[in-house]
Amino acid sequence: xxxxxxxxxxxxxxxxxxxxxxxxxxxxxxxxxxxxxxxxxxxxxxxxxxxxxxxxxxxxxxxxxxxxxxxxxxxxxxxxxxxxxxxxxxxxxxxxxxxxxxxxxxxxxxxxxxxxxxxxxxxxxxxxxxxxxxxxxxxxxxxxxxxxxxxxxxxxxxxxxxxxxxxxxxxxxxxxxxxxxxxxxxxxxxxxxxxxxxxxxxxxxxxxxxxxxxxxxxxxxxxxxxxxxxxxxxxxx
Numbered sequence: 001x002x003x004x005x006x007x008x009x010x011x012x013x014x015x016x017x018x019x020x021x022x023x024x025x026x027x028x029x030x031x032x033x034x035x036x037x038x039x040x041x042x043x044x045x046x047x048x049x050x051x052x053x054x055x056x057x058x059x060x061x062x063x064x065x066x067x068x069x070x071x072x073x074x075x076x077x078x079x080x081x082x083x084x085x086x087x088x089x090x091x092x093x094x095x096x097x098x099x100x101x102x103x104x105x106x107x108x109x110x111x112x113x114x115x116x117x118x119x120x121x122x123x124x125x126x127x128x129x130x131x132x133x134x135x136x137x138x139x140x141x142x143x144x145x146x147x148x149x150x151x152x153x154x155x156x157x158x159x160x161x162x163x164x165x166x167x168x169x170x171x172x173x174x175x176x177x178x179x180x181x182x183x184x185x186x187x188x189x190x191x192x193x194x195x196x197x198x199x200x201x202x203x204x205x206x207x208x209x210x211x212x213x214x215x216x217x218x219x220x221x222x223x224x225x226x227x228x229x230x231x232x233x234x235x236x237x
Contacts, residue, residue: 003019004018005022005023007027007028008026009026010024011029016049020038022038022039025045028042028043028045031086034049040072043077043098044080046079046080046082047084049070049086067085067087076095077094077096078096079096079098079100080098081099082097082099085122091112092111094113096114097113098116103120110129111128113130113132115152118136118138119138121139124138124141124174127144130146133151136151137156139156140172140174143177144177145179145180145197147179150182151185152186154186154188157174157190158173158192172191173192174191175189175207176193178195179234181196187202187206190208193207196214196215200228201218202219205217208221
């Protein structure tokens, strides 16, 4: 007898490993090799362990054969219509909200929130206790450290050549967001920029160069306005 609950019309491959106390909704697909920890909730129509697709013209997705199954940590909640690819590792006590997509070769730390309709592309690292809000798009090769807050609608980029020239293929670089940094609503980051520890990017800004630690930047392009107030620094929370 299973030690977990399964809804109607689910497809669960025999070699998927599902922990005790999990609750699997209706019409869920769990692919081979997937490992789900204990006490995980998976809502209706969610897919876990999907193998990646590669278009002939894709420059950031590689053919690597069948990837190892997805890993979902204890106590996670996966919303409705979530897609988690193979080769993805999600830590304990995370929330991945409805319609979010998390691609292959992604690692997400413990107690992180991935918001509704967010897209985490391949080869991205997200730390622990982060809040990635609704409609955020993290392109391949982004690095998000611990305790980062990314507001709704933030868009990142990784290609300075916008798909032109072979040179671009050796220069892809996503954004690096250091520990405790915060990105305001609907801001845009250009390829390869680093947002310093405890920095704050104002809403609607376009970040074209590195942001110093503990500073507030704002504008198009973003410029340093002032230092982050002491009471807002991560160490004082």
